[in-house]
Amino acid sequence: MSTTIIETKSALDTALRPAAEAGKQSSLEVTDYDNRQTVGAITVDHPKMVCRNVNVYYGAKQALRNVGIDIGANQVIAFIGPSGCGKSTFLRCLNRMNDTIVTCRVTGQLKLDDEDIYAPVIDVVQLRARIGMVFQKPNPFPKSIYENVAYGPRIHGMVNTKAELDELVRASLERAGLLKEVDKRMNDPGTSLSGGQQQRLCIARAIAVNPEVILMDEPCSALDPIATAKIEELIDELRENYTIVIVTHSMQQAARVSQRTAYFHLGDLIEVGETDQIFTNPKHKLTEDYITGRFG
Amino acid sequence: MQSFLLLTLILLSIGGYYLGRNRAFAVAGGQIRHLHSLPSFYGSYTALWCGLPALIVFAVWATLQPSVIIDLVVSGMPPELRNLPPDQLNLVVNDLKNLVSGNIVSSTPDAAMLDAANRYHNLQLIGNVSLWVVILTLAIAGAAYAWRAISPSLRARNRVEQVVNLLLILSSTVAIFTTIGIVLSVLFESILFFRKVPITEFLFGTQWSPQTALRADQVGSSGAFGSVPLFAGTLLISGIAMVVAVPIGLMAALFLSEYATPKFRAVAKPALEILAGIPTVVYGFFAALTVAPLIREIGAAMGLHVASESALAAGLVMGIMIIPFVSSLSDDVINAVPQSMRDGSYALGATKSETITRVLLPAALPGIVGSILLAVSRAIGETMIVVMAAGLSANLTANPLEAVTTVTVQIVTLLTGDQEFDSPKTLAAFALGLMLFVVTLILNIIALHVVRKYREQYE
Numbered sequence: 001m002s003t004t005i006i007e008t009k010s011a012l013d014t015a016l017r018p019a020a021e022a023g024k025q026s027s028l029e030v031t032d033y034d035n036r037q038t039v040g041a042i043t044v045d046h047p048k049m050v051c052r053n054v055n056v057y058y059g060a061k062q063a064l065r066n067v068g069i070d071i072g073a074n075q076v077i078a079f080i081g082p083s084g085c086g087k088s089t090f091l092r093c094l095n096r097m098n099d100t101i102v103t104c105r106v107t108g109q110l111k112l113d114d115e116d117i118y119a120p121v122i123d124v125v126q127l128r129a130r131i132g133m134v135f136q137k138p139n140p141f142p143k144s145i146y147e148n149v150a151y152g153p154r155i156h157g158m159v160n161t162k163a164e165l166d167e168l169v170r171a172s173l174e175r176a177g178l179l180k181e182v183d184k185r186m187n188d189p190g191t192s193l194s195g196g197q198q199q200r201l202c203i204a205r206a207i208a209v210n211p212e213v214i215l216m217d218e219p220c221s222a223l224d225p226i227a228t229a230k231i232e233e234l235i236d237e238l239r240e241n242y243t244i245v246i247v248t249h250s251m252q253q254a255a256r257v258s259q260r261t262a263y264f265h266l267g268d269l270i271e272v273g274e275t276d277q278i279f280t281n282p283k284h285k286l287t288e289d290y291i292t293g294r295f296g
Numbered sequence: 297m298q299s300f301l302l303l304t305l306i307l308l309s310i311g312g313y314y315l316g317r318n319r320a321f322a323v324a325g326g327q328i329r330h331l332h333s334l335p336s337f338y339g340s341y342t343a344l345w346c347g348l349p350a351l352i353v354f355a356v357w358a359t360l361q362p363s364v365i366i367d368l369v370v371s372g373m374p375p376e377l378r379n380l381p382p383d384q385l386n387l388v389v390n391d392l393k394n395l396v397s398g399n400i401v402s403s404t405p406d407a408a409m410l411d412a413a414n415r416y417h418n419l420q421l422i423g424n425v426s427l428w429v430v431i432l433t434l435a436i437a438g439a440a441y442a443w444r445a446i447s448p449s450l451r452a453r454n455r456v457e458q459v460v461n462l463l464l465i466l467s468s469t470v471a472i473f474t475t476i477g478i479v480l481s482v483l484f485e486s487i488l489f490f491r492k493v494p495i496t497e498f499l500f501g502t503q504w505s506p507q508t509a510l511r512a513d514q515v516g517s518s519g520a521f522g523s524v525p526l527f528a529g530t531l532l533i534s535g536i537a538m539v540v541a542v543p544i545g546l547m548a549a550l551f552l553s554e555y556a557t558p559k560f561r562a563v564a565k566p567a568l569e570i571l572a573g574i575p576t577v578v579y580g581f582f583a584a585l586t587v588a589p590l591i592r593e594i595g596a597a598m599g600l601h602v603a604s605e606s607a608l609a610a611g612l613v614m615g616i617m618i619i620p621f622v623s624s625l626s627d628d629v630i631n632a633v634p635q636s637m638r639d640g641s642y643a644l645g646a647t648k649s650e651t652i653t654r655v656l657l658p659a660a661l662p663g664i665v666g667s668i669l670l671a672v673s674r675a676i677g678e679t680m681i682v683v684m685a686a687g688l689s690a691n692l693t694a695n696p697l698e699a700v701t702t703v704t705v706q707i708v709t710l711l712t713g714d715q716e717f718d719s720p721k722t723l724a725a726f727a728l729g730l731m732l733f734v735v736t737l738i739l740n741i742i743a744l745h746v747v748r749k750y751r752e753q754y755e
Contacts (some may be wrong), residue, residue, distance in 0.1 A: 135640065142637075206643070
């Protein structure tokens with residue numbers, strides 16, 4: 001992974017420099033700030049999730065307008081944009097976490113493997129077992145490290161014996177790169193870990209249920225750079241087996257870990273594309289302003 | 297006279313506050329930034345110097361003055377009065393005081409008494425005047441000292457905060473010392489009781505009949521002080537109450553915090569809390585006039601013999617009474633569990649009930665146990681409902697359909713009416729109080745251990 005990261009990083013640097021210096025805007029397709037039509041390719045060859053015409057309302061206020069995007073299988077897609085742009089709201093639509101907010105209303109089409117996740121036949125409990133989530137602030141349960149990871153498998157009846165559960169817990173911790181650090185202290189409370197370890201515990205907890213998609217809502221914003229680097233490395237490894245959607249405020253992080261990037265702006269999906277392209281050659285003026293630091 | 301002095305002192309301190317504040321402005325040349333503390337702190341500093349030393353001297357003086365004056369007066373009395381035994385001397389002094397204050401005295405005062413009364417009156421006058429002089433001098437001197445000490449570099453804020461800190465320490469110790477005082481007084485009375493009745497009989501006896509003979513030959517006066525039936529009755533009634541209150545209260549709390557709409561919660565929670573505001577005597581009526589007959593009728597219909605006053609009636613009503621203690625506090629602690637815990641659980645595909653039983657309840661456990669503990673102590677201490685609905689007869693029984701009595705009810709019946717305070721009958725009340733205190737203390741310690749063992753901290 002290191003080579004891709006370095007390449008993307010240098011690509012980002014070269015992208016930021018000329019834009020800041022002179023502003024060669026020859027590649028821009030949309031220069032009109034008021035044009036909020038999504039630019040770029042919203043479809044991919046092997047979509048895991050397909051979203052079309054998604055609108056989200058909080059009471060009377062519309063938080064997202066007409067969002068359409070594909071989420072590719074075994075890819076990392078990053079949602080970026082200024083605060084309040086709707087990227088977290090959209091993320092929470094993907095596993096119907098917005099259901100817990102009474103005033104929230106979602107319209108449009110959201111499909112997971114050709115199945116409409118908002119269809120009445122869908123059981124939200126089973127859906128969330130297929131689409132895991134990691135939150136901004138590490139939120140381990142006030143239980144032991146072991147119990148934190150065992151929580152999901154237990155409630156879904158995924159294992160029959162204690163030995164199987166042990167194995168699953170250890171495997172999940174191993175995948176989250178945490179096993180070595182906690183092997184001797186499985187019965188310590190999860191809250192006794194450091195922030196970065198807690199976040200990896202939350203990732204282990206999510207993958208213990210064996211989801212197909214993992215949603216991450218600014219997973220590193222509460223962590224120091226070293227813990228952040230570990231999580232980013234982990235995300236890159238997890239891509240092999242899972243589809244990952246990550247919301248981030250750090251453009252460097254988006255550039256480092258994602259293959260595709262989507263830029264949200266005040267409730268609109270402005271631009272979608274390959275990460276390299278978004279950061280080196282944005283097509284929308286708003287995207288360019290944001291990644292060059294002129295806005296947000 | 298002395299309350300006037302106190303008022304003067306307060307006014308002086310208020311004056312000192314403004315003096316100090318203005319002085320601070322003056323020494324700073326109008327530039328507050330040059331001062332170490334805000335001007336109001338210099339004001340408080342001056343006010344404290346003005347009021348506090350004077351107040352302390354005032355308090356010491358006021359407690360010592362009466363006994364000093366009496367000593368002086370007594371030493372000036374003729375020897376035949378002065379050399380009386382202490383208890384008779386006490387009576388004379390009381391007469392003297394009544395004479396001075398113009399109350400009724402026991403006999404027509406003789407010359408020696410009148411002379412002593414005069415001296416008493418004079419000494420009191422001198423004492424009061426000198427108190428005024430001393431206090432006012434101290435107050436003004438203190439204020440003057442503080443006024444002179446004010447300079448931009450004076451750390452007035454730190455000084456004032458030190459005094460406030462001291463005040464906080466004193467306040468926190470008040471509760472502790474009060475508890476210690478109560479325990480000691482109950483303990484000493486109990487020791488008196490245990491001199492008359494063996495402690496083993498009190499702790500293990502199964503007969504409670506607190507009668508003592510007024511005369512040696514009185515019939516049916518053999519008292520029995522076995523406290524077991526009382527504690528059994530307390531346990532039985534509290535147990536029934538908890539069986540009612542804990543499940544209902546907890547489920548109400550869960551509904552309010554997790555299922556109810558905010559609108560419903562806003563109405564239902566205060567409504568539930570009103571239950572806690574109803575006087576227990578009203579619950580007593582309810583238990584004695586409605587619930588107890590109802591239970592008797594139901595029992596009769598089922599072919600059971602139910603006493604007209606039963607532990608069940610008292611326990612049921614008491615349970616209803618303490619529901620809000622469990623529900624309201626538990627609701628608060630369940631609500632206090634961070635939303636991120638719920639989100640984390642839901643995101644793993646947990647259902648609402650799984651989230652509640654596996655995440656919320658364990659996280660809220662310490663608070664829930666605390667609320668149950670509070671309810672238990674209310675149940676144990678409750679008296680009125682039991683008096684009215686469960687009766688006074690100290691039966692040793694586990695049958696909730698019979699009449700029983702509790703520790704608190706017996707304490708009340710032992711101490712009401714005209715009583716002599718050295719008979720085992722009245723002293724037994726203190727022993728019961730002590731036992732009750734020990735039992736609740738042990739309950740608290742056990743609960744604390746339970747909480748510490750099973751608590752799941754989310755921070």
